[in-house]
Amino acid sequence: MxxxxxxxxxxxxxxxxxxxxxxxxxxxxxxxxxxxxxxxxxxxxxxxxxxxxxxxxxxxxxxxxxxxxxxxxxxxxxxxxxxxxxxxxxxxxxxxxxxxxxxxxxxxxxxxxxxxxxxxxxxxxxxxxxxxxxxxxxxxxxxxxxxxxxxxxxxxxxIPHCDHVPAFDRQNLFSLQEILVVSSGGLEGYGIHAMEVLQSLVEQREGGESGVRSIQLLRGTNGEAWSAMDRGEWPEELMLQALSVIPGLPNAPLRELEPEPALFIIEYIDGTKGYIIQFKQLVEQWSFAFRHGQQQVTAALCDSDLDRPxxxxxxxxxxxxxxxxxxxxxFPLERTLLTTGMICFAMDSLYEGKKLDTPTLDITY
Missing domain, CATH: 3.40.50.720 (NAD(P)-binding Rossmann-like Domain)
Incomplete structure (x- = not known):
């Protein structure tokens, strides 16, 4: 220049x-x-x-x-x-x-x-x-x-600006119905990275962003996240697909490796579902899997470096x-406002011990 x-x-x-x-x-x-x-x-x-x-x-x-x-x-x-x-x-x-x-x-x-x-x-x-x-x-x-x-x-x-590995047809996002992001680290500080990954993909669905209806965060103590999965409250298949694109994961039962993962559940106003499973030590990167079209699933890794530079x-x-x-x-300022609200209300949900309706997150763009 x-x-x-x-x-x-x-x-x-x-x-x-x-x-x-x-x-x-x-x-x-x-x-x-x-x-x-x-x-x-x-x-x-x-x-x-x-x-x-x-x-x-x-x-x-x-x-x-x-x-x-x-x-x-x-x-x-x-x-x-x-x-x-x-x-x-x-x-x-x-x-x-x-x-x-x-x-x-x-x-x-x-x-x-x-x-x-x-x-x-x-x-x-x-x-x-x-x-x-x-x-x-x-x-x-x-x-x-x-x-x-x-x-x-x-x-x-x-993290949303990393290359996706493998690359996929972005038109698949147009018919996105539900999505799960695999994350790691602290609930707020690293959870916001996962929220941003999730939102950067979800906002590309047909009709654009409709806003968020409710949010719940389970810390995972006493295996709450796994129990919720057993009850069908979040999709095991999407988690396994998202984990499959992360290289070098140990070959051992997940519940033994990570007995207490945290779980974020996001319900959008238009019925789209979002989930974040946040492990303590299993992974160091972010990946995702989403269901679209006629129940097809696409998964990819956000290819962030683990070390300098x-x-x-x-x-x-x-x-x-x-x-x-x-x-x-x-990208729209509204994305940053919405992900800020999502992580704030998630921490409120954890503090209050319940799912929270989020009428103030009726943010469209």
Missing amino acids: GGVKKRVAAIVTEYRYNSHAEVILGRLLGDMGYHPQVEIVSLYTDQVPVNDMSREVAARCGIPIYSTIRETIQAPHGEKPIDGVVIIGEHGNYPINEKEQMMYPRRRFFEETVAALYGLGLVVPIFSDKHLAYNYDDALWMYNLMKARGIPFMGGSS FAHFERLTQMVEQFLISGQEP
């Missing part, structure tokens, strides 16, 4: 080895063999852990670190205002609430960013990593503000750059 590079301010929770800040922002600073098309001109770090990398990186790249978000947005302007903002509110030492949600300051980061931009009369593209907020009311407030002010926005997970983050970084340069949202 010729010409002057777009000038971008970066707001992060912490910047240390293998953090999202390092594998995304680090690339935008030219690390990890990446050749950025934008220029990071200012940086704010909310926390500075003992293994912090931000000070060394900023000094090497000649980038000022500011003590407030307002300064980070406003101070580097001079004759040329910033053209975009990257917010990475992931990792760091933050409290966990009674619903087991990490209370990342994503709304605060966003709110202070928009206030600083508004003071300058600027509307620029904003990228914010993963879901909008741990609180759905906060997420809805952010969404409404973006819509009211016409703020271009990109959020969400890196994490190519899926390189793809995400490329998408972020193109978004910051063009101002064109690569």
